[in-house]
Amino acid sequence: MKKILVILDGIVAKKLMQRIVETNTADNSYDVVYMNDAIIPEQKASNCTFYKFDPTSESKLAMVLDKDVHTQVMIALNSKDEMLNVIENIKKRKKNLPMSILDYWGINMKDPYVDVYKGIEVLANGMIERLPNIPVMAQNIGLKQGEIMEIKIPFGSSYAYRYIGSIEQKEWKIFGLYRGERLINIKPSLILKPNDVILVIGKPSVLMQVYNAIGKSQGQFPMPFGHNLYLYLDMYLQDDQRILNVIDEVKFLHKRLKNGKLIIRITRPTTVGILESIKENFAGNESVEIKMDFHNLGMERLLKSDIRAFDIGMLILTSEMFKNRKKIRHILDLRIPVFKIGEKAVGLGVKRSVVLINDVNSYEQISPVVFDVASQLKTKTKIFNMDPLGENQDKSNLLDHFENLAKIFNEKVEIVSEDKNPIRELKKQENILQILPLKQSMLKPRLSWKFLYTNSDLISFDLSKFNQLLIPVIEE
Template identity: 35%
Template sequence: MKKILIISDGAVGEHFIRRVLQTHTSENIYYIVELRAKEYEDVNPARFKFYNFDPTSFSKLSNLLKMEFVQVIIAMDNQVEIENTIKNINLVKAKLRVIVLTQHNLKNEDANVVIVNSNEILASRLLDYLPNVPVIAQNVGLGEGEIMEVLVPFGSSFVYKHIGVIEQKNWRIVAIYRNRKLIMPSRRRMIQPNDQLVLVGEPTVLKSVYRAIKRELGEFPEPFGSNLYLYVDMTLVNLTTIEELITRAVFAHKKFKHDLIIKVVNPSNIPILQYIKDLRNTNVIIDIEYDSRDLEDVFHKDIKSYHVGLVIVSGDMFAHDRTRKLLYESHVPILKLSDKPFSSIKEAAIILGDNRDLEKISATIFDISEQLGFNLEIYNYLNEHQEEKEEVIEHYYSLATIFSKNIKVIKETQNPIRMLKKKDNFVHILPFTQKLTKNRIFSIFSTDSERLYYKLDNYHQIFIPVQL
């Protein structure tokens, strides 16, 4: 939860607070300081805290600033009071970002203070109504959210990614602002911390992109979803190992600290069903599908209704072609569990392919390895296309610096799958692309390590979709 401080005194500040009250986000807590108390309707006390005192009083404001705010917004009428309030904030939190709405020409040399001049905004809006005058960017488009500007935070999943490897379906990065300069995007352009990205696309898609850009380490399975979903088809799962499968799924559930839903379809074994039902006492949601309905339709509805961000299946189920295609169509990460212990894993292994897909999913890989406590090993098969692979390795080293995560790059002159099959236990992480939905028989003579994923069936595997 992000704490935001709003300091208001005047009609504009009061109107702003009423607009904030109408927003439907659960990610922010607002602390509102007013000189005089005002009446507001439909106030959520969990999200809005009101204080009544003079913000130019250093002792009172400094006491409130003991909390960790991410931002302060000031909307006051009196210029002197605004200046004194900013001074008080700087004395306590010199690096705190402060947004000031004013109609006065305030002089500002502090990089952390942003001045929003209301007169300039009104004049700019009126200018849009003049004939034969080009419209400035802030009012271009339908005004429905199809144009968006996003600040890339330091720990973002987009930092140090090449634009060419970012899947841009129904949206585009059309401009980058860096150090107050416009940079035109290209496939080889790398995104850096504090870049301002201008995005154009479908409003609903841009909302997801915004969340993805703002996502930082420790939030997986976001932005794919928020809950874990163990999918058990009793016609496909080895019933003798189902208890171990559930135990490993519960372990993952505790590590990621999100709800676990156990979905059982085609129920056939009464003792096992009773074992699963008994898990209700452990805060696990049990959903058993007794009807012989279209299970594909049921699965996709569950992904949406439960807001699933990670699907967990057994190796038997993932080996089934139709089920694997169904999992791919869900567009969420898949954890395929093997018969090996899961809680004792120390390493996550990735094999560099001849494409850039591993760069697309890099932030998710770092997030998973951080939350589960895995060391990250990158296997570089020294065949052709080394130039692109070196760029991917450079990207991973950059992320390792940001996230303070050690990585190990291992160079191999033969297919790394042979070496990995000699290891005792690890988790194999790879992109989940459409080529993995094909029948395994078609990849017998392939040299593509991703298509040969089943050669490591005896190990746990995580398949991450490359699109948002």
């Protein structure tokens, strides 16, 4: 649930409060600061808390700001000076808190966190659209049923830092994107960022689902990559006990993650006994489909057809599959997350989600997934920021970014910043899931002299001990 601070006074305050009540959903709760009892609706919503005081009072406003973590502020006041004073007081306490303000005076704000809603222009545009030969807004185009929609990407959304090509667009499509004051050309490699505004077209019912999914900050993974989990199990590569351990791990993921179905593709089956054991594990579970490949059609061919057929959002592979990197390089083209089941698969025993920061660009892209997955698996998050050589780029903004996301997801995060060997510290961990970006270099051949490598992503990827979640990224 998102907490929103609303500060109201003046001639439009009552109407705004009425609209908040009319469009109220259980997804938001409101702290309402007001001065005039006339704006209070006759029926108060249960998720609205009212405070009567002058919002220009810095101390009283601070009391409300410090009480909860607000995701946004909406301000509509009767005076320009009061508006500027309130904005200044909020900035003193929460400098990065997004604000939407109603402006009738021509306030010139160049703050990226302040969205100015110009009341006079809105009224003028609404009247001019009724004149002949004047282009109308999107709500009056097409079937006039809402098949064109504008959606803002909020900070912490599962769609933030996703490149458009990795987002499943079934019965809807992104056809425009505004970043700041500029229209950006749509291409598959374009990364969505917080505060971007996308224009989408599709079935109205589908667009409402998309709108709700984009607006939520947790519990969405494996979306937006797809809805279902997919285990590709080559039985020839591991013994029966290992296969049973893998099945336990997959059952845990299927239970905890917000996925629709679990698809198990079995190839090169070994014994009838182990096949029966797998089927018994999922007996009566209609959300699990077991598909057999008796003809050894090949991993690349099967994945290409199954990804399209089953709306796959995450591919699950055993660590044994990664011993022949050349054979599985094609998984990069799928552009979906890959869960690598380590030798010590822990399932219910997983305690922490661990991130070993290497570069800023790729880890910023995977950051929303880190907390989304942690919230669903009910794990604590631990961030290692280690630079023993002192040569890496400044990561202070990235660490602030992780801490802000943790607040949005209501998750605890532990950040360890030391000048120690990161891989040595990683090996000391127990019962963890490591989350890291999926990069092309990870699936390239390595030199036999391991000590020549200093890239922590490559070294940790080569470890087979832990479970790892690999998130596809756009590499610079």
